[in-house]
Every structure is written in C-alpha cells, then in structure tokens.
Amino acid sequence: MIMPNHLFLTLPIFFFIVNFLIVFPSAIGDDNLRYSECRSYYDCGLLKNISYPFWATGSRPQHCGREDYELTCREDQYPVMKIEDQDFLVLNLSRQFYTMTIARSDLWDTPCTHNIVNTTLDYDRFSYVPAVRNLTLLYGCQPGNMSVPNSFTCKVKGTDRDDISCYVDDPFSGIRMGNWTSCYLNFRVPIMWEGVDVMPDTPDKLKQVLKRGFQVGYEAEWELCRRCVLSNGTCGSNPNSNSFVCYCGDGPRDRICSRSGDSTSNWKRMVVVAASAAGSVLMICVIVRCIQARKQIFKRSNNKDLEAFIRTNGPLAVKRYKFSEIRKMTQSFKDKLGQGGYGDVFKGYLLDGSPVAVKVLKASKGSGEDFINEVASISRTSHVNVVTLLGYCFEGQKKALIYEFMPNGSLEKYTYNKNALQTSNPQLEVEQLLDIVTGIARGLEYLHLGCNTRILHFDIKPHNILLDENFCPKISDFGLSKLCLNKESIMSMLDARGTIGYISPEVFCRNFGGVSVKSDVYSYGIMVLEMVGGRKNINARASHTSDVFFPDWVYKQLEMGSSLGLPNGVTEEENELARKMILVGLWCIQTKPSDRPSMSRVIEMLQGSIEALQIPPKPVLTFPPPEFSSLSITCSFLD
Template identity: 60%
Template structure:
C-alpha cells in the first residue's frame, strides 16, 4: 500500500532546477533517476530529451533502410529485364553468327558498318523504303554502283537476314539479283546488291499519268519481262542445289536493269527446302495480300509448295497486263471489278480485250498468251497450276497450242491500297 502511495507522489523542482523524487525514482524510468550532491534523488530531463532524439534517429534510419531496400528491388528488376533483353539479343546474334560460320567462307564479302556509311556517303541518296528498312545508292571502291538495303534494328530473330544471305548466296542467274556483300555488326545489318538503274517494275505498270513516257513500257518489253521472271522462278525451283521458294513475288520485288532485264529480289520470306521435297511445312501465312496463294493461308486448299510461287506470278502478270492492281480500289466497293474475272469473260467470248497500246498482231498474241498463262497460274487447286518450267514453254510457244483454263473459283479479297503493301509475317 505504501508503495502505491509513493508512486502517486508528485515531483517538484529542487534548488538546482531538477525534478526531485521524495521516495526514489518512482516517477521516471530507472535510467533517468539521478542522485544529487545532497544525496536526494531526482529525474534528469536531459535523459528524456536524449531518448526523443534517439527515437527520431531510429525512425530516420528505418525509413532510409526501407527506401534503400525498395531501390535495390527496383534495380534488380530492371537489371533482370536488361539481362533478358541482352540475352535475347545475344542469342539472335549467335544464331546469325553460327549461320555465317557454318556456311563459310561465303563467296560474298562481309563489310563493317563504317564501310557501309562510307559507300553510301552517310546514306545521302535514298532509293526507296519498306517494312524492312531503307535502300540507299552506294559505290564500292572500284567504282561499281550498288544498292544498300539497311535493315531495321531488332527485326525478328534474324531469320529474314539469314534467308536473304542464304538464298541469294546460293544463286547465280541472270534473272536473280546479285548479292555483293553484307554487314552484320552488333544490331547493324545491311545487304549490298547490284544497282538496278530502272528500279522496280511497280512504277512502270501502275500508270496513272499516260503523258509520262518514262513510266510506259511497250507490250513486247512487258512480254519479255514476264518471260524473264518466269525463268528466274524456274531456276529457283529447279536449277539450284536446293529448291528455293520465294513467297513474295510481286512487282515491287522485281528490279529492272538498264535494258529492262528483270531480276527477282527480296528473299526475306524465302524458304529453302530439298529439291525432292514437294510439300513444305509452315507455321503460318507469309507473303503480300493480293498475291498469296489460297493454300498458304488455308491448308484446306492443298499443301504449300513451289506452286504457291506460281500463283503469285500469275497475279502479278495480270497486273502487268491490266496496268493496275487486280482490284480497282478507286471505284465504289459495291461494284468492285476483279480484273482476272473481267478479262476471262472477254477472252472466253472472243471480245476485244479493251487494252491500250496494242500496235500490231504480235502485241495481241503476246498479251493473249500472258492472259491465258496467268489464268492457269491462279487456279485454286495447286495441282492444276503449271510448273514454272511449263510456264516458260507456254509463253515461248504458239498461241494456238494454249487452251483456256476454267475460271478460277476464288475471288480475290477486297483490300485497300495500304493492304496491298502489307506483308503477313510468320505467326
């Protein structure tokens, strides 16, 4: 009882201004209780202040430690992402380097990126661009003009780059563009091709201004271009050590030299397969809308093979004949005209083809052969299409020996001008 009463007793200032305790240090903590010179006990307020300061320091240290832990966690997370990205890039780099090593020494030369900048004069003269990157005019040390295709950084896993180098390095044909070198340095990738002064076939067939004579080609020239492309595809399918399927035949990928000799280019979507293998496996569709064979995007129509290139070739030759894309997107969509169907009806009824610039009987014969061959090439069933070897024979043979095939079952899907340049990549 006395102990409880002593704890209730208050403290009072002593003569030194300190709080004294009458019966020991019952009003403060033990570490705050002091004995003065007179022998009396008192509570030291300085110790209380020291405790408050110590508490503040402890809280500050705890807060700093927490912030440091958060920063470490964030750093580790970012470091992990960077490491994963680096590992991915490193893996892609190793894939390409392994290909170059396994196929070496390649006949074509490997350049440094500094060489690419030098030969293109720091990319001053741009020839064109696409989803892959840009093409620039360049010059080698010996004065030879070249076209340098600079691929976009971090594009896929290097498959398109490998396809291009692997495919063209295996070829040697007058109707296949020559690869003269390449650059693979870190994320920098470039392909050096022979320079083609007349650019792509595309700019010569989609003519919207007849007054521009530099964009018009005579029918004989178009006919010879069609034969040249067919010979190039025949070589890819049968003339190489391994069969090469292009999968992106279209006017944009046909280049013309100073004499309008056509050369097939852009092998980014190509697939190399053994010559004895007729059907190839793919994970998804590849090619450009408007030129893709039915079996490429739907296996119900048949297996994917070299006949898929035949279909693309037929659609392209139709555009060469019509001077426009097979679907006329400038007219009302409720009455779109699919050019192959339109020309088929006229051909079947022996009507005038309604084509301009046919100067003589030879032009008429060339055009009719191109149309009949194209109709055979775009047959829905791949087995009904001729091989490219047969296509060349049909074009170079007599018109009388050609029979008009059945009308193709499929109607080309509607598309916009942007869709016609859209490339479907492997899923």
C-alpha cells in the same frame, strides 16, 4: 537459366534506387502534397476561386473541405449542392461574409414543378439573411367571383387540364384565407425580397425572382480556420472523423502551424532534392550499364547464330561489312531510293566506285536466324534474272544487305500507268513485256529447280522485280523466302506471310492444298495479268464487285472478245502476244495448286504458239475474302 554475373550486382542496386527515389520521397512528400493541393483555389462550373469548406469529386479532394459541403461540378453551369435531400444551384459564394446564394434547381426553369414541397435547410449549418422573405405558391385555386391577384396558368402534376394558380407574399397581404379554401396545393420558397419593388404579376417575372435565389450564411468553424491561415496553414478536415485539420508545410495540426514549420519543411525539401539527385545519377549509371550488357548479350547471341550456321552449312559466299562501313558507303544514308515494310533502300558506292543498293532492315525482335537464312539463300544463287547479293552487315539489331544497283528501279513504276505517254515512266512495249515476263519465269524456274536447295520466294510482285539498264528483270527481296530440300514437294510452315492480292489460296487455307512452289506460280500469274492490263489486282474504286478482282474482269473481257484494255493502235501481232500472256497468267492462278503449270511449263507456253493455248477454267475462288485485307498467316500446313 543461369543469370549473368553483372545482373547479380545490378539488381540489388536497382531495388535500392527504387526504394530511395520512390518510397522515401513519397513518405516525406505526402504531407506536403495535402498542404499544397488544399492551399490552392479551384473552379467548379461557373463558380471561380472556391476554397474551404467546399470540395468536389474529381476537382478537389474531400480532405480539403467538409463532408457536408460537397459540390457537383457541371461544365458551363452552376454547381449543385444537396441540402436536406433537396438540390440547390450555388449561384455565388462570399468568403468575406461567409454567405452563399442558392436557388432551388426544380424551380430554375419553371414554377410548375412536379415536386411540390417546402424549402428546408439544415439550421445547424445554414441561416437565412434578413433580406430573405418566404413566397407561398398556391396551386389549383378556384376563387369564385373574386378576382385572383398575380395569377398564372400551368399544368400541375402533369394533368391535361389547365389549373388557375396564384402566388402571394407571406403573410398573405391582408387577403383572407377563407377565399382560397379551394386551393388544394401550396408550398413556400425563400426569395430575396430586397430590390423587388412590386409583386411579380406574370410567369416570366416570377421566374426572374426565383432565379435570383436567396442568401444563406454557412458555418464551418471560421475562427479555427482564420487562426490556421494566420499561422501560414491551410484549412481542411480529417476524412475519417470530419474534424477540423490545419495542414502545414511540416504536416497536419489540430489548430495552428508551429513556428518551426517553415524550417522543417525546408529541411525535408533539401533531403528530397538531395536524394532525388543522387538517385538519378545512380539510375543513369545502372541504365547505361544495362544497355551495354544488353548489347553484349545480343551481339554474342547473333555471333552464335552465325557460327552455328557456318558450322552446319559452311562459310557464306559474300563479304561481311561493319555498320560503320555501311554508313560510309551510303554517305550517311544520303540518297534514299525507296522504302518498304522491311526496311529502307539507299544508294551507295563500293571502294572501286561501283554503285550499289543498300537495304537497311528495320530492327526485329527475334534472333538473327531468319536474316542469316535470307543471306544464305541469295548468296547461293547465280542467275541473270536473280539480283546479285554483294555483301551484308550483321551487328546486333543492325542488319543491312548490299545488292547490285538497278538503274531502272522496280517494275512497279512501269506497270500501273493510265496515261503512259504523259508520264516520266513511259509504258513498256508489248514485246518488252513478254521479254520481262519470260525473264521473271526463268528466274523463278532457277529458284525452284536450279539450286542445291529449293527456294520459295513467297512475295512475287512488281515492287520486288528490279530492272537493269537493259530492262532485264531480276528477282529481289527474299525477306519472306523459305528453303526446302529438292525432294520436298509440299512445305510445312506456320508463319507464311505475303502481300494481299498476290497470296495463293492454299497459303491462307490449307483446304486448297499444300504450300509449294505452285504458290509462287500463283503470285507470278497475278503479276503477269497486272502487267498486261496496267492495273492492280484489287481495284477498290470499281463500281461493280466483278470489276474489283482483276481476274474476274479479264474473264469477262475474254468472253466479250474485247481488246483487254490495250491502248489504241496496237498491231494484231502485239494483240496476240498480249492475249498469250493473259492466258498464261490465267492458267497460273488456278485455285488448285495441281492445276497450275510449273515454271518450266510456263516458259514453254510463253515461247510457243498461241493456238496451242486454251482458255483455262474460271477459278472457283476469285474474289478474295475481305477478312484477308491485312494478313499475317498462322495456319499449319501438313505434308
């Protein structure tokens, strides 16, 4: 593939800008990042405004603290700190006195712990404050006839029996240890004795004392940190060596920040700002240039598609409009008539004042070949039951179709009425339904047989049938249509799609047969059943599975001899017309394509006598598989 000339100039500029905007500022700003993130305080659970030497994974990086001072943050709880393989809850921190209040996590809720070990600290980093006293807890004591002071009951090590236990202040307040030789477990835990008037004599009071925790002083090179802060730096460490580092605006230092740090930092900021501003301007220029180039390439590609089609098939029979003319025609898309999966429809007016319907298609990722084929398909048609295409627009990704205006809208709004007389869209009479059904059949017959190129619609449904002022039906929306030569009866296809509920079995599984005009016959049959029954093919609110798929319900009504849901007061003649349309619809939805009638035969059945029609066999495939609730077909069909 040959690269366009403008890309040879654009790519080097682009890589230069990326290097200028990302690599250079990031190298300059890395030091500033550590300085700013370590300078701010952070919160960890219930503790607020924490700083050096503490850090926490996910909340504050390790280089902002010391390796041994890691906190584990817990939402709405006190953070946990591990000291000598024991977990402590950090209840309070004092930066002024360099102290912290901690409590053993295993004794937080109960003194009856399974992990009975003495409390140990790293005395190189921590030291007890004077108000701390050791409390010795004795478990499983049997004092004999002596009364046991401060006793309580708990289960030790998960045993089923209750053991008498006690606790005394250490040293043992004059109690002779000889009386406690039967106590088989004991351990010490520090407590804050200050403020405790008497020894706690109940388990609840003991828990209150333990939850107060105890204070320790902690060491983290305070003199170095104090001098660093006074020099406008912030304290941290080297994660590799765990040695002290003073982070400054112009980079890290071993002790304190240099006096010229502020000016150096300001100079770096100015360089970064200037580089970013210049790079942003260049980047905008490159983006604008790329957008312009892309539009030119896309436009040239579309023009090539159109030129290739004209060379092969001759000029299109309808007028091509500019998108500016489309905008003017619709008064800037003022009056929206409806919308669908492929675009929005707006009302517009030609220069002579004639109303038109303008369908603006959504932008697609592919080329314009499919759009051109769609325009060609409709422009070749001329039938009273096929909507007339008056023009089209094809500018890059902007595509639009101009149709004749249908004042009565789509058939859909007249089909699914439960309370027809109470709506703004009254239900159609049975004779009108027959005329509409026959008109649609004539339109499909024309598409299948009357054109030089056979057209398969693939999306026949009430939404795509428009009604003029006289309720004459016209087939519209050829977005999914396919062209094939008249001699071809079976069509090869890889990307057929449709609307769930109207898709014939062979479209989603070739085991039922090849895709052909009989696929449109199936969709037509489903639509006829819906029109007569006044309900959608698939009823998700039905309480029984057999009522969910409408044809199943129809067969059930025929077997019972019921009125097929027609409103009260219909004449016998109207009932026969409705029954005729139902039978025709059932013949059209036979599972095997070969069992379905052609559209010519459908017209004969609609115009003939009902006595000549037999009830068709119930299709083998009725209820649609749930896996096809949303469908984008990629099966391969063989001739």
